[in-house]
Amino acid sequence: AQSVAQPEDQVNVAEGNPLTVKCTYSVSGNPYLFWYVQYPNRGLQFLLKYITGDNLVKGSYGFEAEFNKSQTSFHLKKPSALVSDSALYFCAVTAWYGNNRLAFGKGNQVVVIP
Amino acid sequence: NAGVTQTPKFQVLKTGQSMTLQCAQDMNHNSMYWYRQDPGMGLRLIYYSASEGTTDKGEVPNGYNVSRLNKREFSLRLESAAPSQTSVYFCASSNRGDTEAFFGQGTRLTVV
Numbered sequence: 001a002q003s004v005a006q007p008e009d010q011v012n013v014a015e016g017n018p019l020t021v022k023c024t025y026s027v028s029g030n031p032y033l034f035w036y037v038q039y040p041n042r043g044l045q046f047l048l049k050y051i052t053g054d055n056l057v058k059g060s061y062g063f064e065a066e067f068n069k070s071q072t073s074f075h076l077k078k079p080s081a082l083v084s085d086s087a088l089y090f091c092a093v094t095a096w097y098g099n100n101r102l103a104f105g106k107g108n109q110v111v112v113i114p
Numbered sequence: 115n116a117g118v119t120q121t122p123k124f125q126v127l128k129t130g131q132s133m134t135l136q137c138a139q140d141m142n143h144n145s146m147y148w149y150r151q152d153p154g155m156g157l158r159l160i161y162y163s164a165s166e167g168t169t170d171k172g173e174v175p176n177g178y179n180v181s182r183l184n185k186r187e188f189s190l191r192l193e194s195a196a197p198s199q200t201s202v203y204f205c206a207s208s209n210r211g212d213t214e215a216f217f218g219q220g221t222r223l224t225v226v
Contacts, residue, residue: 032211034214042220043217043218043220044157044204044215044217045217046214046215049214051212090157095211099164099170100145101159101164102145102159102162102206102208102211102215103159104149104156104157104159105156106156107156107157
């Protein structure tokens, strides 16, 4: 079954600095990869996805992510963090072969320091 | 456009009581999911339904049952609630594996 690892519990970054949130995955075959964000007391909101094609994908609010097949990684990045980016970020994976089982990581709390 | 609607938003149960969490989506999605969210544990899949008429166990199915009533609705039942089931429960839906999932606002369940 597919799984996701998000190795850091919390990421602290100064406002204006680059932000990176790490994700590695395990799946049989080719993956579909997603990033979601959760603000306090809210459901999850979709940020971006990798399906196929260009390894660098761009999403909402200036976020992007790079798919690396050899390292089985899909790290989320933002060139210049904002205080409003402080939230919980989840990486998720499902497989091409179509059982649609969507597995999430444990999440990373991002704290952007003014 | 309501998206994914979960009821109730909050619930307190006594140990041993039963209840059903309701979820409905109005996007004509094929797949639906139930997750629980616990601090430090992320989102763990309880059950999912890849399409109408099918259900499958996720990572943590024990103590739960589900029903895919029709394409719109996917309910989660706790037959005999335990304190370990205190959590925030999220329902989600998606159309296909390569499309994003949409989430409900969650149900905060406390079992005392």
